[in-house]
Amino acid sequence: MLEEWLSEPNFASISGQLEELYMTHSRKDMNETLTDILLSACVTPAMMPDRLLMEHVFLVSILHYTVGLEVGAHFLEAVVKKFDEVHRSGSEGKVCNNLIALLAHLYNFHVVHSVLIFEILKILLDSFTEKDIEIILFLLKNVGFSLRKDDALALKELISEAQKKAGMNKELVDQSRVRFMLETMLALKNNDMRKIPGYDPEPVERLRKLQRSMLHNNGGGKEAQLHVTFENILNADQTGRWWIVGSSWSGTPMISNADSISQLKLPGGKVSSKILELARKQRMNTDIRRTIFCVMMTSEDFLEAFENLLRLGLKDHQEREIVHVLIDCCLQEKTFNAFYAILGDKFCNYDRRFQMTFQFSMWDKFRELENLSDTAFSNLGDLLAHLLKKKSLSLSVFKVIEFSELDKPKVRLLRHILRKLLMETGPEELAAIFGRISGIPKLGLLCEGLKLFISHFLLKNSHGSSEEVSLLKEQANVAEKALQAKDSKLKL
Structure with a gap:
């Protein structure tokens, strides 16, 4: 199980393995599977350890930035809808607390914007049951100072609303939990961390530091935070998921x-x-x-x-x-x-x-080839061939293709692209295109796969005039030498 081996020393290797799975499987299937596993591990009738919840959300945040926003968005939508369902039903147990903890950490690790957390706090203030007060306290303790930093005015307005709500009912003011909530809000308003018992930002800060180091080369930053409202998420099936760039849509x-x-x-x-x-x-x-x-x-x-x-x-x-x-x-x-x-x-x-x-x-298109029309298939091949000829893309784009397990659509696409490259590119340019991936250890299998493909699928039984066949063989020889050139130098 994921929760049994998820820990700080393993984050890099686990996220790396999951990234590879995302590259080789349907993103929709991966998002659904990952969300199901995480929710079953984190959302139970008993209160889960905060450290466990934090580490699971941390993993989501890494994939959110490295794989794509749809990872965090899919998980967020599932958590919000579950929270809405559980909160409306007023069910006992700690399911609601665990869901709120997940949302708090999605905010802590910059997956979601503060606007959603403020909306949830307002929803809790509107109903203001004993359970709501407990959850408000938890949220304020865990993300209150971050909310103050992000939007001090919105937090001030929220505190004023809570004070009015509590003041309207004398019995509420006398309850120790309500008094504690009001004291916590006052401490937040005055930016006084010492007044909040048990407040310890160190575990979150340590993981934030680890997050920054793991995402050092990723340019997303806070730009990748999902600026989405509670209502947006609940109505996603009707109005679309505009916050996911390139998302599928229905409704x-x-x-x-x-x-x-x-x-x-x-x-x-x-x-x-x-x-x-x-x-x-x-x-x-x-x-x-x-x-x-x-x-x-x-x-x-x-x-x-x-x-x-x-x-x-x-x-x-x-x-x-x-x-x-x-x-x-x-x-x-x-x-x-x-x-x-x-x-x-x-x-x-x-x-x-x-x-x-x-x-x-x-890479996404490679997985959908069998669903493309003949025209779309041909256009995709021509587009990719052009980008390869102009060196806008490298032949490493084919590294996700298993040359030992090629199906007919992939053979057809590769034949289309490679033939265009060989027949429509000068020898020097061709050598440069194929030479870009030679001598790179991680691309060794790709180089061998391309050489075998050209030999088996292009040169054998090649069609056309004798001049075209002769040119194809000459160009194939140029490509093969370019793929081997740096390998030879490395061996020397």
Whole structure:
């Protein structure tokens, strides 16, 4: 079981193994499985040790930043919906306490924004039962000073509301737990940690420090916090999960009439209803996706599209949606449109984070090949071949493919891409493309797999004129030598 071997010394290896599983399995299945395991371990009728809950949420936070926001978002949604269900039912036991502890630590480790925690505190203040007071105390003790730091005014208003609520009922004021809650709130208001018995920030701070060291090379920062409300989460099935970039969506349309559609604005002004109708048909189902789509469709050329997309000022996690929309549009064209390939190349050269998003998106597409139409399949191959020729992506994009277990769709895609590279690239450029992955120990199997693939699937029974066959063999020889070049130097 996960809880039996999850501990601070193991975090790096466990998160690394889970990242690999995310790369080789459906993200939807992984999110559901991970959430089920964590909830069954953490949400029980008995109060779970805070250290155990903290470490499980810490793992979620690492995957949230390294794998994608949908990991934390999926877990958060499950916890919030369960909390709402349990809180409404007024059930006994510590299930509600455990769920609140999970939410508190999701905030502690920057998965969710303080706006959700403030909303939950207000919900608890509205009902203000003995159980609610107990949970409010727990929240304030665990995240009160962080809330004060994030939004002192909102905390001040919350404290005033709690004091009024308690003052309205003299019996409540006389209860020791209520008095303790009010004293805790006063200590928070005065920023006096000494007045809160048992307050110990050290365990959270230690894990935050570990989190920073593990995510040292990840650029997400607090930008990746989910700024989502309680109501957003409860209504996600009806209104969509806009807080997950590139998420799947189901439910009633988020924009349902021409008046609301016409309000969408772009850097150059409003867009026509015709373009917005096209966006709807292309399943651009969030404001970000629609805006990106409309920018692409209304730009004169790739340079104007590139500049206008940058002017949107999208945050780091929102920027990834540019790549998702670009690939979706490219695959839906009736014939390959080089506009998307050139625009993609421009973004990859602009910042390496776009290269990484393209790579992850391509890995997702590799798992869906059998579901693509012939046109989409061909467009995907042409897009990837272009990005490889321009060195926007490296052949390492194929490292997730098991060459010993190739199915027909993967053979077809690799044959399409590699043949284009060999036949449409000069010898020097070709050597540079294949040479990029040679001599790297982790890519040794990929190099061998590519050599065998070219030999077995491209050169054997190759079709075309004698000149084409001859050129293919010459170029294959160039590629093979490039794959071996650095290996030979290393051996020397």
